[in-house]
Amino acid sequence: MTRDEDGTDEGVESGREPEPEPDREPVSVGAALDAGRMLLTQGHLRAARESFERAWRPLPTGSDDERLLRGLIGLLDAVRGARRGDSDGVRAAAATARESLASVPAGHRGIAVGDLGEHLATLSATAADPTVSEREPLPDLAPDAPDPLTEPDLDAVLLAVELLADAVDGVDPAVVADAARYAREERGTGRTRYAELLTAFLSDPDQRAPVYARLRDRVERERAKEDDVAGLF
Template structure:
């Protein structure tokens, strides 16, 4: 649950609000109803959905989600690592003034005080994030992203980077996947680079396979 929480926070802070909802939904459904963790994820899902609807000027839908999200987060136990008090205050303002979503970026989500971004995640968490992103947007071929993740894992298994180098700064598929998850404005450009690398790698694999079929 903690890993899914961090992934959702990271993609939310990158501006992919609906994808954050997707990251949290499956673990939320697996939690017992009424627990503090269930209320936290439920409230965050409502928060992400409210922002998503606001960006599409669906004011009535946004208002209802803001009101219900605030109620769920109000029932979260003290000591929660997420900045629920700040989010509740924003949701109250949003319910009273839905057009606030157009005038102000929603507050960043924080985990243990840190506004987590995709570049703060582990590779496996980023792999989950990019898979969700590819499923969300029609512009991206999920099969290309799946292969890129597979090739990135192969890179990590044969890692020649200097010891201590953050994975987000790695070259090749690993670095491109971190950039794809983190940079929403440049994501389409990063994807085209990623697709080109995947196609070349697929072609090499096909050539090698063909040698053994003759």
């Protein structure tokens, strides 16, 4: 079960200019796109939007990457608005997204910009019918690109699991955040246990509960070790 998937966002509107990013790990455009695609395959529109927004905010206005991400944010705003029956919101978000994507080179970052423009046109034309977004599922953002979970990039996985932890019931985001920290510490050491568990947590919803239980137990043991070391000083 997910939490507040179609609730109203309190973050940026799709047409607003980027603002300074709060103090958190920087997000590359490639990692944000991969994480967003991973999340969208499971229907997590709000989490995917946040992935795109994390990378979008610090980008220079008007760059190809900035327009692409602004367009994707607007696309997801339009889809979510359609599912809520907010016809005015759909038209506004779709107009912003189409304007942003119109000047993005075809195939930029592997994204099927033309297909997304057609989908936005359909959403805008049928905004008064909330069932259209269900009958017309969101097209694959990058149909010619490899599945990002086939050879997952660690940065993309860590971003996706962080956002997923906020969307899935029964998951403590603090546990996932610590697991992500340990996965980063493992990088380059030859150890990949945390990366493997986090990838499994992300990729297989049917096994998510038992994987999370193993991940939580491992994190709690690691925390205990850290507390023991801290107690020596």
